[in-house]
Amino acid sequence: MGYLSCNGESAVSICDPHNYKYNPRRSKKRRPALLRVFKYDELAAATNGFSAGNFLGKGSHGRVYKAVLDGGKLLAAVKRTTVASASQVDNEIEILSRVRHRYMVNLIGYCVDQRRKTKLLVVDYMPNGTLHDHLHSSVTPLSWNRRIKHALQIATAVHALHSAETPVIHRDIKSSNILIDGEGNARLADFGLALIGHVDDEHLKATPPAGTMGYLDPSYLAPADLTAKSDVFSFGILLFEIVSGRDAIDLNYSPPCIVDWAVPLVKRGEHGAVCDSRIGNRPSSAVIRRLVVMAARCVRSTAEKRPDMSEVVECLKTVRKMSQESPVWSRLRRRTENKPENVFVGEEKEEINVRGGSKKKMNKVSNVIAEDDTVPEQAVSPAPFRRRNRVLRSRSVGAMGGARVGPDPNDVVEDNREVTTIRVLVERERTVKTAAMMKLSKSRSVGIVRSHKTVALRLY
Secondary structure, three states: OOEOOOOOOOOOOOOOOOOOOOOHHHOOOOOOOOOEEOOHHHHHHHOOOOOHHHEEEEOOOEEEEEEEEHHHOEEEEEEEEOHHHHHHHHHHHHHHOOOOOOOEOOEEEEEEEOOOOEEEEEEEOOOOOEHHHHHOOOOOOOOHHHHHHHHHHHHHHHHHHHOOOOOEEOOOOOHHHEEEOOOOOEEEOOOOOOEEOOOOOHHHOOOOOOOEOOOOOOOOOOHHHOOOHHHHHHHHHHHHHHHHOOOOEOOOOOOOEHHHHHHHHHHOOOHHHHOOOOOOOOOOHHHHHHHHHHHHHHOOOOHHHOOOHHHHHHHHHHHHHHHOOOHHHHHHHHHHOOOOOOOOOOOOOOOEEEEOOOOOOOEEEOOOOOOOOOOOOOOOOOOOOOOOOOOOOOOOOOOOOOOEEEEOOOOOEOOOOEEEEEEEEEEOOOOOEEEEEEEEEOOOOEEEEEOOOOEEEEEO
């Protein structure tokens, strides 16, 4: 896939300055890591003259070769860059000299090729290829445990970038930019398009949008649109890819875009349909549900409604712990849990008390479907009323003629908080039906006080 770019002149918003945590003990800038400066002849010898036998593949900056350095003590990968990628190479050196992480492909050093007027990058050697190769291999697809493990590792790396003393936005998170090391760990690579700094930095104000089609945030249309949530969107695409085994864009499917295919399934509660059918021994339905719902939340069309990477990391930690439980313990845990799981888009279940009148007993509304903000609400055709001024309530998912309870299309369903819209159909006259609407907190109940003229809602 190629890169999408455009010309923009407005300011780049790299991070939210209101959420930036200032710590006076860390006010001193961290010094860049000490990088080794290699000689060209040293790298040429380490790669056998950049021979075909040492060729590993082609990266975004050029060809990559395996290198044996320090008398065989150090295995590394050498990126032989091109003149056209000079600016991206300098950018990668700048970022990787300041940020290091166990789930990143770290920079060891570099070399200046005076003859070709280019630089060679020396990075950690990753012997097991890319995550894309493993996900889409028809021979040995990844197990569920490894998929969840890799998702958590990359989420941890992205969170480290966003929470660094000087924040970094990667801008090109995708499965082909994730490499697998010798111990089977996933590492985030390729920082050529990454941006480092704050919104006040002059060099960021004219940086045009960039990324890979299929992973690129659709709301990132101008430099001012960029935030850390653009990386969250790309990670959501990656998470769908990890769960389903489908490419971000695959013309062999209809629809070809993974978002257009997966999100409607999540909203209908068909979570298992998103899973890669090539591998058996699926984890519990709760694990699958959490994975696909988190992916759906990450790819919301409104950037502000997407979760932070810190929340994504915590979710994936829980998912991995749940996936490693024995079936007996998993069933026992679900039975003994008092707190209901309420993080599932399309699977939200709650109880809201609705009182039909001052002398009526409180009735519970349960098993109600919650809808995501990106889907237009379907019309509900109420069944005939049995009595005048009666409040209808849903009895099951998708029940006709009932009250519709669910998240407002403009609000976010999150782990610990929820804004719900309740629509109560009331017949004030024989042939006239009206809808009362209000927003309420999940922790509060609602009652209905009626007269022959008005319908009022009272919070308790």
